[in-house]
Amino acid sequence: MPPHPSADRRAPQPPERDAVDALINRTQRLRGDVDAVRRDTVLVDEDDPRLRWQRALCDLAVHQLDDLGAHLGQLKQGLPSEAAEQFTAEAAGLAGEDSPAGEQPGSLIGRVGSAEWNLLTDEVRWSDELLQIFGRTSEEGPLSLDDLPSVLVPEDQPLLTALVTDCLVDGKPIDGEFRVLRTDGRIRTLHMMGEPVLDIDGCTASMWAVLRDVSALRRSQQAVHRTQESLRHQQHIARTERRMAVELQEAVLPPWRGSLSLPDQGPGSLDIAAHYLPSDSSALIGGGWYDAMELPDGRTLLTVGDLTGHGIQATSAMAMILGALRGMAVAGIEPGALMGHLNQLLETSIQPALGSAVCCRFDPATRTLEWAQAGHPAPLLFRNGAGRPIPQPDGVLLGAASGVAYEQDEVHLLPGDVLVLHTDGLARGTGNAHSGLRPGTEKLLGLAPRFAEARTAQECVRTVVEEFGGTERLDDACVLIARVGA
Template sequence: MPSHLSADHPAAQPPGRGTVEALISQTRRLRGDMDAVRRDARSDGSEPRDRWQRALYDLALHQLNDLDAHLAQLRDGPPPVTATARADRAPAAVPAARGDSLLSRVGSAEWNLLTDHASWSGELYEILGRDASTPPLTLDELPSLVFDADRPKLTSMVTDCLVDAKRIDGEFRIVRPDGGMRTVHMMGEPVLGSDGSTASMWAVLRDVSELRRSQRAVSETRDSLRRPRDVARSEHGPAVEPQEAVLPPWHGSLRLPRQDGPHSLDLAARRLPASPGELTGGDWYDALELPEGETLLSVGDLTGHGVAVTSGMAMLLGAVRGMAMAGTRPGKLLAWLNQLLDTTVEPALGSAVCCRYRPEARTLVWAQAGHPAPLLFRNGTGRRLNAPDGVLLGATSGATYGEAEEALEEGDLVLLHTDGLVPGSSGTDAGPRLTDLAPRFAEARTAQDCLRMVVEEFGETARQDDACVLIARVTSARVTS
């Protein structure tokens, strides 16, 4: 397909060949790793969960194959679109997603409105199942290939493009001459003439039939795993019990270390439960006085819901406390937690932040495992700390976790939270909403006052998952609530 210069966007320059080759190599390595994982996953497909996992593997491999083919096309450049080239060109070898199902392919076309001339790439002929020696269809003839129910959609897209200069981005089904039906995704835009009118229209058409099939398979198998609402409710009570038994039952503010001394921490924390009827998750918070006057602060989340997850969370929190009391540094502590999750009978994923506060130096040494970094509030402003390296717990064997050190000042406030504290935001997306509270935090007298502000702002909103928040304020005088 020839390149175009549209009316308001200059043509983008293609990436260098070396850059695309590197992306292709990365994609193929990842595809090989994914295929190895799929082969190692032994299941006979008799259980809904097995079918769901198999469908997800197929979908991931299909998309990686798709990406590999598209990058190869980008590296090799556009194919010739002359009639002779189309007739003589043999179909390109394309990896199969499964069995004899062809990988989704990409073809291109241009329709010149001034000369009524149409140009199709060889791939488009193959997608539409047409003989490459026949002339390409005009825009008026194209709907003849489209499934009856989808013709109005195609007509509307093309009309909006030609009349209102809108870009095309939509899907429709086509019926091939052999009777087969395929789903095609079409993206295109008008090319404007010197007088501002539409001179031609170009488009890229992609066969997404297998991709949509894989997505439907994942959706159907996921639906089969959903349990009735009454089962979720029956598990809610037993799941909450171990969580509430393990988490610190704080009322008002807590000061650590307990003995009098400068630069201790004024602490407050809260678990915000999920909406009624939702299963309890594996979120936790903790503060623990350590030998030599240091304080452990941690928050984390074990993925999943229900009794098994809350029990696993209790196991993790116990391990965190034991290793911290033995003097294990935050980075090494998370590495041991990762190994613990990696070797359990039922592997799971988790995220966590682990901090050691040293009051004599007023420093916070911390590490994270795929978790939002702590927020630091000082003099009416707030920012998220720069996170050291750390992957999710249980994601890979032998992972190492970096550490960071932050010097704190009297009056500083550190906020740790789990994902889901701010409804509608995940991960670091919640940071700006939380840092907006900085001016109000500056006027607060205690950590408990700050916690109350967080709960008033975000605690009453319906949430699909539990969330925890832990606030630590550096102080030199005993604080009472």
């Protein structure tokens, strides 16, 4: 039903067919591109808010392009068009999912209708499409302006009343949305645009309107909003957990920065420095640790290790392990037996995990290093400009097996020796299969000449950071270097 023009408005001129064809073709190509992206957005993990948000955005874009293409088809004033028909066929797959029975998928039939309410004769005329939108038969007929709010959901009725009143009394155009409860129990969201039609005296004679079913479009927009909120919530949780993990890590790892001398004085003291290197993704805070402390008997504890996992769970488990390790070392438990107790602790933990560790106990009086390891890279010993791994005693990963006995070994150190303890994440890389060394260990051993020239352990640490700090690293890493004094 064509609308009546207002007294001061010219009748619109039909657009050029070629221009509309060009717009339809451009919309069709864009719709195909967006739909291709939508198909590629495969939800491998339904619980991933980012993937759900991306898919919802694609769905919304396809819905909007479907509506745009259908509007452009109507601009052709019903003239047949292969482009419009092809667009309708391509849109049918998505639009058909949200179309009530009787609608033609991918078009505006059943989704856009018109109405006119004559205020002088009380005559009401609805298009067949509008009757279909409201779920009314031709026998039931259209609704008057007084009866129209009765089919709306209760909370939307005041909105429609206000829109109609403003239009009829103040001559304001109608532009608003409301939800209709159909007789079949389905709720449809309608967008209504209309205006008063004036008589020759400038008085309101009737009101006409175009109503569009935007239910599918609004559902897509709501899906985008929900997934976006879910993504923001997950990002907030991730940031909070990372902050907690960082704070816990900083609270547990040794408070000293720079160099540390243990014991403070006397022959055989160790010059110690350490550093933590984050992973490529700074969000991945792992369960790595390093520590050095003087024991009650005058000996020095040196340890590095790493637990599987990331985030607050890994960091809290690391805090538990490091606390237990410190306590047992202070109690005088030897490195091999200490590893066995740590293995039992991880095995019986509420949050099971695997871990690797090395624990050393250095006697400054004899310069003897007693040590044990659990599936961890051996310490590297640098002497006279050359480096080598210390032969390893047997030891499996912490938490991997029950009742495991960890061997303990010892090595005699000399003044000027440099001992490098590191976690596996530092030295990952391409190793030499013929040498039998762990991946990346050769690169560390290649730093021997620079370690020989260094005057302090801190200078050695700087050398390691220069070499490995810019390396792509999937996991965080720790390095601890001890230099034997005269």
